[in-house]
Amino acid sequence: MNVTKNTEKERMTFWEKIYLPEIARGLGLTLKQMFKPTFVRQYPEERWEPLGSYRGRPVLVLEEDGERCVACGLCARVCPALAIEVRASETEQEKERYPMLFEINMLRCIYCGFCEEVCPEEAIVMSKDYDLVFTSTEDAVLGKDKLLMPVEQLQDRLEFLRRWR
Amino acid sequence: MPQITIDGKRIEASAGKTIIEAATESGIMIPHFCWHPSLSVAGNCRMCLVNVGMPKRAPDGSTERNPDGSPVIQYAPKMQIACATPIADGMVVELSDKRTETAQNAVMEFLLINHPLDCPICDEAGTCKLQEYSFTHSVGKSRFDDPKWHKDKRVPLGPNVMYDAERCILCSRCIRFADEVAEQHVLTFVERNDHVYVDTFPGVTFDSQYSMNTIELCPVGALTSRDFRFKARVWEMSFNDSICPGCSRGCNMQIGVRDNQIQRLEPQTNMHVNQYWMCDHGRLTQYDFVNTNRVQEPMIRRDGQLVPVSWDEAYKAAANLLKRYKHSEIMVVSSSRASNEDNYMLANFARKTLKTENIDFPLHTDESFADSLLRTADRSPNSRGASETGAGNSRRGVDFAHLLARINSGSIKALYVMCEDFAESAEMTAALGKVETLIVHASNNNAVTAAAHVVFAASTYAEAGGTYVNVQKRVQHFRPAVVTQENSRTTGMKMSRWDKFGTQYDRWAQGERRNCRQNWNIVQGVANLLGGDWHFKSSEDVFSDLAHHVAPFKGMTYELLDEHQGLILDRADSPEPKKEVYKSFTMKPN
Numbered sequence: 001m002n003v004t005k006n007t008e009k010e011r012m013t014f015w016e017k018i019y020l021p022e023i024a025r026g027l028g029l030t031l032k033q034m035f036k037p038t039f040v041r042q043y044p045e046e047r048w049e050p051l052g053s054y055r056g057r058p059v060l061v062l063e064e065d066g067e068r069c070v071a072c073g074l075c076a077r078v079c080p081a082l083a084i085e086v087r088a089s090e091t092e093q094e095k096e097r098y099p100m101l102f103e104i105n106m107l108r109c110i111y112c113g114f115c116e117e118v119c120p121e122e123a124i125v126m127s128k129d130y131d132l133v134f135t136s137t138e139d140a141v142l143g144k145d146k147l148l149m150p151v152e153q154l155q156d157r158l159e160f161l162r163r164w165r
Numbered sequence: 166m167p168q169i170t171i172d173g174k175r176i177e178a179s180a181g182k183t184i185i186e187a188a189t190e191s192g193i194m195i196p197h198f199c200w201h202p203s204l205s206v207a208g209n210c211r212m213c214l215v216n217v218g219m220p221k222r223a224p225d226g227s228t229e230r231n232p233d234g235s236p237v238i239q240y241a242p243k244m245q246i247a248c249a250t251p252i253a254d255g256m257v258v259e260l261s262d263k264r265t266e267t268a269q270n271a272v273m274e275f276l277l278i279n280h281p282l283d284c285p286i287c288d289e290a291g292t293c294k295l296q297e298y299s300f301t302h303s304v305g306k307s308r309f310d311d312p313k314w315h316k317d318k319r320v321p322l323g324p325n326v327m328y329d330a331e332r333c334i335l336c337s338r339c340i341r342f343a344d345e346v347a348e349q350h351v352l353t354f355v356e357r358n359d360h361v362y363v364d365t366f367p368g369v370t371f372d373s374q375y376s377m378n379t380i381e382l383c384p385v386g387a388l389t390s391r392d393f394r395f396k397a398r399v400w401e402m403s404f405n406d407s408i409c410p411g412c413s414r415g416c417n418m419q420i421g422v423r424d425n426q427i428q429r430l431e432p433q434t435n436m437h438v439n440q441y442w443m444c445d446h447g448r449l450t451q452y453d454f455v456n457t458n459r460v461q462e463p464m465i466r467r468d469g470q471l472v473p474v475s476w477d478e479a480y481k482a483a484a485n486l487l488k489r490y491k492h493s494e495i496m497v498v499s500s501s502r503a504s505n506e507d508n509y510m511l512a513n514f515a516r517k518t519l520k521t522e523n524i525d526f527p528l529h530t531d532e533s534f535a536d537s538l539l540r541t542a543d544r545s546p547n548s549r550g551a552s553e554t555g556a557g558n559s560r561r562g563v564d565f566a567h568l569l570a571r572i573n574s575g576s577i578k579a580l581y582v583m584c585e586d587f588a589e590s591a592e593m594t595a596a597l598g599k600v601e602t603l604i605v606h607a608s609n610n611n612a613v614t615a616a617a618h619v620v621f622a623a624s625t626y627a628e629a630g631g632t633y634v635n636v637q638k639r640v641q642h643f644r645p646a647v648v649t650q651e652n653s654r655t656t657g658m659k660m661s662r663w664d665k666f667g668t669q670y671d672r673w674a675q676g677e678r679r680n681c682r683q684n685w686n687i688v689q690g691v692a693n694l695l696g697g698d699w700h701f702k703s704s705e706d707v708f709s710d711l712a713h714h715v716a717p718f719k720g721m722t723y724e725l726l727d728e729h730q731g732l733i734l735d736r737a738d739s740p741e742p743k744k745e746v747y748k749s750f751t752m753k754p755n
Contacts (some may be wrong), residue, residue, distance in 0.1 A: 072285030073398045082666055085673040088395040096318065097286050097395045103672070120285045137670065 050128045052160030055113045057129040057142075058104060059149040061122065061158075067148060068123035071099035075115035075124050083108035084115060102147060106132055107140045116161075125157050167254040172261055184247035184258055185213055190745055195260060196269060196302050198276075198294055198384045199336035200248035202747050203440060204345055207337045210276075212298070213247040214268040216240055216259040244268050266302070273303035279314045279359055280385075281331045289386030291399030292750045295334065300752075314359050322352070322363075323371035325445055326379060326388050330362040333387035339363060339379040346442065346538070349373040363387075374536065377445045381431055384749065390429065392449055397423045400754040403661040405646035406433060406727075408633050410502060410626045411447040412534065413543035415635030417730070418443055420452070420627055420646035423661065425676025427452040427627060427647065434746050435730045438639060441747075444540055452627070455647060458609050460622040462680045471620060476682070476690065483619045484694035486602045487579060492521040496563055496577045499526040499556035500584040501545035504631025505640070506707040507684035508547070508556035509715070510699075511583055514692045516555070522562030523577070526551050527585060541636050546626075550634030553717055553734065572596045580604070583684055584623060586611045604691075606684050622681035624649060629683040630704040632726065634734060641731040642723050651682045 015021050041048065050056065061068045071088035089100035115124045127149060134140040151158070166177045169184070171193055178187035185195050189202065198210035220236035221229045229237040238257050244264065259265055276295065284290040299305065316330035340352040340363065351371050355364045365371055371379075379388045402421040409416040409430070416439035421429045430452055432443035463479035464471040474482070487495060497515040499508050508526075515524040529544040551557060558564035563571050569592060571577040579602040587593040588611065597603060597616040606623040607614045614620050628647045634640050645652050652658075667674020682690075685707050689699045701707045705723050712718040720737035729740040 070285050071395070072290070073401060074285070077398075077400060077662075082663070082671070085671075088397075090395050095286060105671070141672065 050130065052156035053164075054128055054130070055111050055126040057106065057127050057132060058109065058111075058113075058115055058124055058147075059127040059129075059154070060102065060124055060144065060147045061154060062148040062150050066093070067098065067144075068121045069099050069102065070095050070121055070123070071097050071102070072120065074118045074120065078114045078118040080112060080114065081108040081110050083110075099144065102144045103141050104147060105141045106134070107137065117165075122158070122161065125154055125161070127154065127157065167252050167256070169252050169254075169256040169258060171258045178252055180252070182252055184215065184217070184245075184250050184252055184256075187252050188247065188258075189747055192745055193260070194751065195247045196298055197248060198334060199338060201338055201341075201382065201441075201749070204338060204341045206249050207341060208246050208249040210334065210336050211246060211272045212269065212276075212302075214244040214265065214272065215247045216262055216264045217245040217250060218257040218259070219253065220255045269298075269302040270304055273298060274307055274309075276334050277303075277307060278309050279331070280334070281313065281315075283332070284386075287329075287332065287386035288389045288393065288395060289332075289383070292753045293386060294384035294750065297750065297752050316360075316362055320364070321370075321391065322365055322388070323373070323376050325377050325391055325449070326371060327391050327394065328363060329387050329389070332385050333363060334385050335361055335363070336384060338382045338384065339388055342379055342382055343371065343373065343376075346378070347373040347375040349376075374444050374446065374540070375442055375538065377448055378432065378442045381441075381749070393429045397421070397428045401661055401663060402428055403646070403659045403664055404753075405644050405659050407627065407646055408546065408635075408641050408643040409443060409447040409451055410546040410633070411444070411451050411544070413541045413546060413548060413636040414439060414539050415546055415633050415639065415641050416443045416447060416539060417641070418447070422646050423663070423676075424673060425648055425678065426456050434748070436744060436746070437730060437741060438635065438637070438641070439539055442539060444538075446534075446540070454609050455625045455627045459679060460607050460610055460614060460620055460681070462622050464620040464622075466618045471614075471617070479619055479621060480687075480690040480694055483604045483621075483691045486604065486618065487519065487581070487691075487695060490579045490602070492519060493523070494576065494578040495519055495521050496523040496568060496571070496580050497521065498565070498568075498580065498582040498585050499524055499551055501526050501528060501543075501548035501551045503551070503584045503684050504547060504626070504629065504633060504643075504704070505550040505554050505711060505718075506631045506704045507583065507629075507688070508551045509554040509711045510685040510688040510692075510701075510707060512555035514688045514697065515581075518692045518695050518697045519581075522559060524556060524562060525558035525565040525568070526556055527565050527587070527589075529589065543636065546635070547633040549636070549638060549734075550632070550640070553634060554711060554715055569593055569596055572599055575599075578602065582606070582613060582617075583688075584608070586613050588612070606687055608681065621687045622679070623687065624651070624681045624683045628652060628679070628681065630723075631683075632708060632723075635731075638734040639731045640718065640721060640726060640734060642726040648676075649679045649681050651686065 071086050073086045076084040076086050083105045085103045086099050087101040088097045090096060091098045113126050116126050167180050168175055168177050171188055176191040185200055188195050195213050197213040199207045218238040218240040221239040223229050231237055318329050318331055320328040322328045343349050343352045351365045351369045352363055354361050380390050402423045404419040404421055407418055407420045409418050417433040417435040418430050419433050420427055430448045434441050462473045463476055465474050465479055465482045499511050515521055528548055530542050531544050532542045534540055535542040580600045581604045583606045594612045603617045604619045605613050605617040606621045608623045608625045628645050628649045630645050632640050632642050712721045717734040721732055726732055732740055
């Protein structure tokens with residue numbers, strides 16, 4: 001039988017029962033905190049910079065000669081939430097195909113990082129962006145214009161992947 | 166018949182067969198790249214190397230035996246290729262012992278030395294034998310450190326086929342196909358050693374009518390379709406079985422659909438009809454009209470303009486128009502391009518509801534289209550079926566040959582056309598203006614719909630279920646592959662992951678659901694307003710009624726047709742024996 005007994009130890013003492021001393025104790029604790037150093041961050045002005053291991057918004061790596069992505073569609077296949085849509089087309093460059101359309105529905109995305117893990121070209125990685133705000137459903141579907149991020153800004157993550165993956 | 170043992174399983178096969186043939190017949194797959202049941206044996210990929218043994222013979226000719234009475238097996242000092250070793254009685258073949266596995270892994274290691282491993286780019290990924298065997302027969306490690314040898318990646322071999330020399334594993338399947346099946350001797354190996362690649366002879370291109378079969382034949386992604394190139398990944402498409410409507414051969418095929426748009430057609434093996442092949446014309450032209458230029462909804466003509474209306478309104482308009490005429494003034498044009506179900510319903514509608522014998526269908530014959538392999542001169546898929554189901558002329562009414570004269574003389578005033586466009590006859594198209602009432606079922610906008618008074622949006626073959634009768638009198642069943650508002654996903658259609666889980670809020674799941682109906686259903690709608698009493702729910706219902714009433718179809722059901730890959734007319738009770746169907750790829754998704 002899963003019954004807990006009200007043991008002697010768990011019962012309130014006389015001083016606790018009369019309540020007022022406990023109030024004074026609580027106020028005392030509050031008073032003590034007022035003279036200690038603060039940990040509050042003035043968030044929108046003062047942002048937190050995550051480490052390379054942080055999984056923020058997935059982005060596409062943009063190099064000098066264009067995106068790394070070859071539109072293989074593995075990220076779309078592996079995505080458990082079906083957030084990613086890729087449509088391929090042909091280019092004249094050495095890598096024959098490129099994503100004509102690449103969209104991530106951020107309302108579906110669960111930041112699991114499977115897309116990054118499966119990507120054979122290291123073209124989609126998790127960035128440090130964590131504060132995403134949308135005013136409509138359409139806005140939440142990010143196209144290539146919002147997804148492409150220069151490789152310099154992603155060095156921490158790429159370094160993390162190289163070392164720990 | 167010799168008995169052999171493969172992996173401990175005793176099988177029987179006729180003498181003269183090779184090990185791989187005997188194994189494939191009994192459903193055992195020996196890994197291979199270059200061997201194909203309908204091509205000659207090349208024996209150059211070495212993937213089917215197996216450990217082969219025979220009972221050991223004593224000098225006096227008797228078989229040596231173990232203490233338990235079983236024969237002592239003596240294995241050949243070198244491994245044998247299963248595709249070129251004939252079977253012998255008592256032969257023992259080991260597929261999964263250490264020696265065979267080592268050999269398979271070694272062959273994979275060799276094949277992958279210069280393979281670019283650009284699967285993310287390659288269209289073949291997902292249906293690639295090299296990928297499959299990398300999973301199943303390779304340890305996935307290479308000891309080769311030197312840089313890979315690079316070759317040309319985009320070489321058009323012909324108008325429809327693109328060649329990637331780097332991916333090629335030089336199995337010669339395409340060369341043998343061109344020589345032996347397509348009979349266009351233009352492909353050959355060039356250079357030597359690891360520099361070898363496939364090329365056409367100078368001054369010629371690989372433009373055979375069957376060239377695109379090399380795309381499925383190619384075990385890797387070296388040959389890809391120029392038409393399909395990068396349109397979709399294999400696992401993003403759903404594949405449903407269908408029949409090519411391009412000619413009366415009725416090649417079995419699969420329709421690859423993504424976002425409710427047909428992306429590609431590929432042959433489906435049916436040894437009784439098209440074997441493994443399909444012509445390029447079929448694959449390249451038989452899907453565009455499903456995707457584009459469609460009649461979007463039922464329309465009726467008001468003040469000279471075609472305006473969209475609801476289905477009930479269109480049915481009512483057609484029925485009211487037909488009521489105005491005497492039986493002899495109405496002509497019903499059935500179609501050799503429509504299924505048996507459609508023609509059967511239309512014939513019943515004409516004879517029983519409209520009480521006219523004026524019913525016939527035009528033939529689409531083109532002698533120049535025929536060849537000795539698959540293509541036939543009859544360019545419609547079901548002319549045999551149309552006449553069997555009673556949609557042809559019975560010599561008592563106006564037939565199609567006399568229709569033009571009767572329209573011009575004014576004795577035919579109303580025309581009910583199912584799925585025919587009269588594109589071959591300019592006179593016929595011109596005469597349509599003289600008809601007082603023109604009611605059409607049409608899937609695409611054309612000259613007939615432009616002149617029509619009532620237009621019903623009809624489903625194409627890819628959106629309907631039904632049967633065709635091919636040139637060999639074989640009744641073949643095809644399934645819907647594209648979703649319409651009429652056929653929701655309830656008919657047992659195969660679906661891709663995206664089809665299954667897409668919602669109305671996902672852009673990728675918003676492929677158009679067209680407001681079109683199958684022809685038999687439209688006929689039923691009009692007929693029931695004119696005194697008919699039909700309540701068929703699906704094309705399968707129509708077919709069971711048809712099998713009940715039309716003698717040559719007796720005993721046929723969709724289930725039986727699927728099981729036997731089609732049945733011959735009048736011979737539903739004695740189908741050909743079923744054979745193991747060879748499949749090149751075993752891991753194809755969806």
